[in-house]
Amino acid sequence: MARKQSDYLAALLSDEVETTPAAVEEAAPQAPAIPPRTERSRGTTLLGRESALARVASGEVRQVTQLLLDPARVRVWPGNARSYIHLSEESCRELIDSIIAEGGQKVPAVVRRIDGDPDHDFEVIAGTRRHWSVAWLRAHSYPDMHFVAQVVQLDDEAAFRLADLENRARKDVSDLERARNYAEALKHHYGNHMTRMAERLKLSKGWLSKMLKVAGIPDAILDAFASPADVQLKPAYPLAQALDDASKAPAIRKEAQRLAREQVSRRNGGRPAVPAADVIKSLLAAPDAGRFRPEPKSVLSNHGRPVASIQSSNRQGVTMRLHAGSGAQREQILDAVRELLAMLDDEGRGLRP
Template sequence: MARKQSDYLAALLAEEEGDAPSPTPIREALADRSRGTTLLGRESALARVASGEVRQVTQLLLDPARVKIWSGNARNYDLLTEAHCRELIDSIIAEGGQKVPAVVRRIEGDPDHDYEVIAGTRRHWSISWLRANSYPDMMFVAQVAQLDDEAAFRLADLENRARADVSDLERARNYLAALTTHYGNHQTRMAERLKLSKGWLSKMLKVAAIPDEVIAAFASPYEVQLKPGYALAQAMQDKGEAHAITGVAKVIAREQAVLRDQGKPPIPASEVLHRLLTARKMMLGEDNEPQPYRYHNRYGRAVLSIQAINRQGVTVRLHSHPNADEEEIVTALRHMLAHLEETGQGLKR
């Protein structure tokens, strides 16, 4: 763990109330990190850091059904799958149970749940999956901590920084929600508390503002990374660009849905991004006049374009290319008709 991050962990305690425990035990716990770089060592250190912010820590074996995920965590629980958690599942089976405890806090007034997960979402999902798949006695191991929401957010964020499978979009939207909830919309204050660059945080918050209908153009939210996402967010600050990008995104989303239904590979993220960033250019020519509608295949090659629309009907051009097939052309025609309806130019006039 980097020195800067280690100092940040120790500061989690120093910033709390005067009666909070001394940060010395935390520095001792972090020193253990230098004696081992395994995931277990990192997670154990993280758990000990969590214990420094509480007045009492208890480790329990819990039924995961009685534990829910804290809404302030960045990870989207609904996106987790067996494939995403396969390595962790296999590790739990091999070790005869969960060895690294999650961090939870007790909740009141919820008849269906007794605790909520602050750090350890994948562990919760994996244990739940194992209980439903041949391991009904598997228990969720967790340390119970007393944390306010802002401290819980910082702890969850710290763990997520080390997780490659937490997408930039998930973290960005988590930051955007926390900005209002915990930091009164003060970006500088938030950056200071999280020990982040103000410029980097600003970029993340802009990416978080990309609307869902644009994100839907990508095969998965995991594909929306910070650098290309920021370029897209900047483009959408122009109203004309935003309108064009949103329109093209809807078309691409329909294409992605067809490919999924057919069991075919999705349109690559790089191609999606290119089509979105050039959306206005494709729709407007050099004279700033609307360009004909075009349907592109997953490789970016034009399959169909509208040549003219008038009272007599629609004139369509089908483009030839070596890999053209009848199914692709039919799909293009369907998307063209949907486009005409969306823009008020449908055939039913």
Template sequence: MARKQSDYLAALLADEEMAETKAEKSAEAISESPQDAESPSPAPPRGERLRGTTLLGRESALARVASGEVRQVTQLLLDPARVRVWKGNARSYEHLSEESCAELIDSIIAEGGQKVPAVVRRIEGDPDHDYEVIAGTRRHWSISWLRANSYPQMQFVAQVAQLDDEAAFRLADLENRARKDVSDLERARNYAQALHDHYGSHLTRMADRLKLSKGWLSKMIKVASLPDQVVAAFASPADVQLKPAYALSQALDDRKAAPAILREAKAIARLQDEHRREGDPAIPANEVIARLLAAPERNAERTGGPVTYNSGFDRPALTLQSVNRQGVTLRLHSGSGMSLEELVELARCVLVDLELEGRGLQR
């Protein structure tokens, strides 16, 4: 019997024995009252009484378990290295970090261990793992991090459940709905995969099982279709929110607009990488969305004649005057309010965009 289960039954039996012992003492007090002093009844030896109450208590406890009045919940103390994360969970394990789990890590340290058990199920055929996490990915990551960082005694507390994949998905989804750190994109892609794996691509059936609006679920599935090339333009997948991402995914359905959006996404992704290397702030999500949605119109303007880029003061800063086989002609405007470094960065961005469109200096 598992340690937690045996402890639970032991405590249950202890309660029964304590109740029986109290009854014994009460009976002894009554038998010693003045009214019965003249005809005392001999009490059985204490050893026999204890054996009898122990057996009665044990039978009572087991009967309560068998009848369903008391439910046994098996909890295990596991080495997280022997537990893998179920691939059907929405949360992106590789994007978890000390920073994103800081509050949970501090709580585990303060409480001397993990108090809320994760939900796992047993697996077969994997020599490296015995269980997989259905709900509790952040707890698994945090315990793993603590064991690797000065807390080797920490163990992963888990409750074992017998679940098929569809039931496991619904359980994980219920937990993730309450978590703000699970992004819309993560959930959208998780739903899209589950729609195929568990519901035979029947959206109505899935919406009914999850108790979700069919319209809302449809939008989530649409957002899941965003290509990785576009997602890379954002500083983090967590920045991809449902409402603007849905508009972006609809724009990509336009065959004429899609190439310009994809080229712009590549250009922004390069800038994001440079900002990370230099330690500069990332390009915010609202600006990324605005640039991606404006890319088709901006591309049409470029092919039709000069294009002027304004500064943050809404003054002309740079004009792309011409692009031809002889080269690219840029005009920098005075009085734009931009510094020299900002003008150079703007010119570089324009040249990178042209390069991605196949109209740059390297063609």
């Protein structure tokens, strides 16, 4: 080991050395930066320095390098639950003021290196709001502000677990954001094995099942809310269950359309939005309100007789009936089935892959 490197490690790990800031660089480091030499205590011995180096070699202690980055060269990892496009000056105002008051970002984000992207060198695993806030400050009178980050080596599944741990402590990450993030992770990282995912994340399988259920609420229903952030797990779970009932879903969808129009009208008129609790109550009451009576879904032949019809549609699948005596040929029957599936897709009740 080079002398300078050993001096750096010994200085870093010695209990009797004055604390110095972590090494930082403007670009990707080629080697760990060397902190300024500090005066060691007279009692420091060669044995003590070798012991410190042995701790590093054994993996007991690891070096942590922090970088000062241009946020424009850092993209946000799409596997994070937080919706970057919904961040704003208002939602990040407290963090922005804190960074200004402290003269810079004090808590480093977690990033990893990426290859094959000419526009970016790193991606954010944890610290999305910090990235947004520093980028905003650089565009608003603080051009020299840097994005402080710690580089780690993680595969996608480990990155997801790290981001999830951070987001659990954040009240501004909505249940719906987390639920949809879990649904994507279940498919991409855990092979659709919910039990394995629950074990890896150390979550209750029942709780995770409810989150995944809420993740499946269609966007057409979410439009009834003033904001997707208003969709919380406990009240939204009965709604997700009701949407599985083919006899109730059409009425709920129709009521969601009405509520969505009302939300737009209120927003344009400067009036308060319909509260989330009232939206849930109205949607769940829709099937019994007599506002909508679903008509049976069927396709008729040229002779006016039913060729195929939908018997039920829920999370277990779609049940259809092919009618005898319709006078339709095989290709016409297949066309009728395709037409019925297209009807379900348009309503958001189609078969899920």
